[in-house]
Amino acid sequence: MNPAELSPSRARALFRDGLRVPTSGYSPGYAQANLISLPRDLAFDFLLFAQRNPKACPVLDVTEPGEVSASVFDGDLRTDLPAYRVYRDGKLVEERADVTDLWRDDLVSFLIGCSFTFETPLLEAGVPVRHIEAGTNAAMYETDRACRSAGRFSGPLVVSMRPIPAGQVADAVRITSRYPAVHGAPVHVGDPAALGIADLDRPDYGDPVQVREGEVPVFWACGVTPQAAVVASAPEFAIGHAPGHMAITDARDTEYQVP
Amino acid sequence: MNPAELSPSRARALFRDGLRVPTSGYSPGYAQANLISLPRDLAFDFLLFAQRNPKACPVLDVTEPGEVSASVFDGDLRTDLPAYRVYRDGKLVEERADVTDLWRDDLVSFLIGCSFTFETPLLEAGVPVRHIEAGTNAAMYETDRACRSAGRFSGPLVVSMRPIPAGQVADAVRITSRYPAVHGAPVHVGDPAALGIADLDRPDYGDPVQVREGEVPVFWACGVTPQAAVVASAPEFAIGHAPGHMAITDARDTEYQVP
CATH class of the missing domain: 3.40.1640.10 (PSTPO5379-like)
Structure with a gap:
């Protein structure tokens, strides 16, 4: 299978x-x-x-x-x-x-x-997707950014992270920006602390993934955000x-x- | 003023x-x-x-x-x-x-x-907007296309029409497609009958506009659609x-x- x-x-x-x-x-x-x-x-x-x-x-x-x-x-x-x-x-x-x-x-x-929808075009363009290589779940984190609230719903933005080789970050941005209906371009490239993420090795959801030398952590908005809003x-x-x-x-x- | x-x-x-x-x-x-x-x-x-x-x-x-x-x-x-x-x-x-x-x-x-939002970039690109030239309201039509219904709301698609010189239709498509939040690319170019519009001179809303020799009627989805849904x-x-x-x-x- x-x-x-x-x-x-x-x-x-x-x-x-x-x-x-x-x-x-x-x-x-x-x-x-x-x-x-x-x-x-x-x-x-x-x-x-x-x-x-x-x-x-x-x-x-x-x-x-x-x-x-x-x-x-x-x-x-x-x-x-x-x-x-x-x-x-x-x-x-x-x-x-x-x-x-x-x-x-x-x-x-x-x-x-x-x-996950835009991982196929990423792979086709030669941009690696670590959690697929590793056979694990993606790494997802709650950030310190608040979503805009609406009626009874409020909560933090949740993001997924993929480590991208520095020379391919522009490709990853370009490719994913063409898929706005599945989160589109990254919300953040680089320093996790700027999103209030203390430790990349301890995701709030899913599995940690290895960030290798020469790779940059790239963060995309994540559809677990509604569940964080449910908790909040x-x-x-x-x-x-x-x-x-x-x-x-x-x-x-x-x-x-x-x- | x-x-x-x-x-x-x-x-x-x-x-x-x-x-x-x-x-x-x-x-x-x-x-x-x-x-x-x-x-x-x-x-x-x-x-x-x-x-x-x-x-x-x-x-x-x-x-x-x-x-x-x-x-x-x-x-x-x-x-x-x-x-x-x-x-x-x-x-x-x-x-x-x-x-x-x-x-x-x-x-x-x-x-x-x-x-109306994308009329500024159209004009800047040299694409004429007849109802602005004429100082009249835009021409809007109910079509025979049904919107997807939702709960208690259903109704026909309403469109606005602008006559565009045939050589500039591609420009009009290209420019307006960059503004999806204000209806984006046309839904239809050419024959009004294909949208169930019997007579361009009798718009359901607004004023008629002249379609000149060498111009093509171009139709964009219109935000009067909610009001047609209210009526329906x-x-x-x-x-x-x-x-x-x-x-x-x-x-x-x-x-x-x-x-």
């Missing part, structure tokens, strides 16, 4: 059957998405939060209340991601592989663009993907490319 | 004092915006409608309920547009210059990008701008330019 050769529906079937892995490198060429499912009465505040923080929360799709598939996701949002996180009153109460029995008719699900804002209930364990959509990454 | 020399706040003051004119050509260099104000309980459905129809409804700003200014609009949304349209149960009941006495604490106001969907109450009589914002048009 080569993750790079799986169609989205085949990958989703494996996850539905229990495979529990980060999805970076899976189904290259297809967009991946962050999930946040919230009760209907919080949906406007969250959609406005996303609209006000478009680099961190680019909205790819929004379901009707209770629906378990989406126009870009021809699967079951309750089972077809490798893992989920469940929040009650802003507390992470559980991580699990299936949320069918927790599902509610009033849940509106938001699919938010994921930077304490809505009564929320379901998200487990960081790095994404919804693999049926949309080609090229659909999100701008000229 | 030269409209091209007025700052946004000076233009807004004139409108507040009763000047009732289309705003194309006013305060060049500043973004203009469509207004739609809706009761809070419809706000999610509308924001989702906008998210699903981003070419017609690019959201520049959303207010908190009851607020009368916005981060990009340092004025009073109830008085500082030249004219407003008031809808009850989907019926246009009134057009007037001030909506202060109709304002409600539960109104959420959406500022939607307006194609019949929410209990809504306030919009009078078509062509826009909110002049404090945001520079260059803020909405992409590379």
Whole structure:
């Protein structure tokens, strides 16, 4: 089973059957998405939060209340991601592989663009992606930058980090800036301290990755930001993907490319 | 009083004092915006409608309920547009210059990008804008294309039309495509019948403009689309701008330019 050769529906079937892995490198060429499912009465505040923080929360799709598939996701949002996180009153109460029995008719699900989507064009341009090489999850960090709040939602910007050889940083910027719907250009290049990140070896989500001599840490806005907002804002209930364990959509990454 | 020399706040003051004119050509260099104000309980459905129809409804700003200014609009949304349209149960009941006495604490106001914004770069590139030359309002048409619906909102795509010399159509496409937040590239070039427009001389909103020999009618998605959705969907109450009589914002048009 080569993750790079799986169609989205085949990958989703494996996850539905229990495979529990980060999805970076899976189904290259297809967009991946962050999930946040919230009760209907919080949906406007969250959609406005996303609209006000478009680099961190680019909205790819929004379901009707209770629906378990989406126009870009021809699967079951309750089972077809490798893992989920469940929040009650802003507390992470559980991580699990299936949320069918927790599902509610009033849940509106938001699919938010994921930077794994632009890793395929990075690799094709010869820009290395360390966590794919290493077979680990991406490294993600909460920053000291506040998102613009909206109604009941506020929280910090979360970023993913990829170490990029100094001579390829410009390529990485140029390539990723063409994909604004999956976070686009980096928000920061270089010093992690300037984002309030104390120690790159201790990510808040995912796995640490090695930054080698001659490489620069490059930070992109991350779709875990909504879950940090859930923790900061304490809505009564929320379901998200487990960081790095994404919804693999049926949309080609090229659909999100701008000229 | 030269409209091209007025700052946004000076233009807004004139409108507040009763000047009732289309705003194309006013305060060049500043973004203009469509207004739609809706009761809070419809706000999610509308924001989702906008998210699903981003070419017609690019959201520049959303207010908190009851607020009368916005981060990009340092004025009073109830008085500082030249004219407003008031809808009850989907019926246009009134057009007037001030909506202060109709304002409600539960109104959420959406500022939607307006194609007047990219007329400055068009003119700078030597592409003519007929309705500015003629001193009239732009020509706007309802099409037979349905927007993607969202909750209680559905309706037809509305477009604005500018006649462009055939040799400059490519320039017009190239220039406007750099402004996706104010409708971006045209949705259609040429035959109006293909959009279900029977007669260019009878626009649904604004004034007709002359299409001269050697010119092609070019159609851009238009921020009157939300008002067509109000008519089609019949929410209990809504306030919009009078078509062509826009909110002049404090945001520079260059803020909405992409590379």
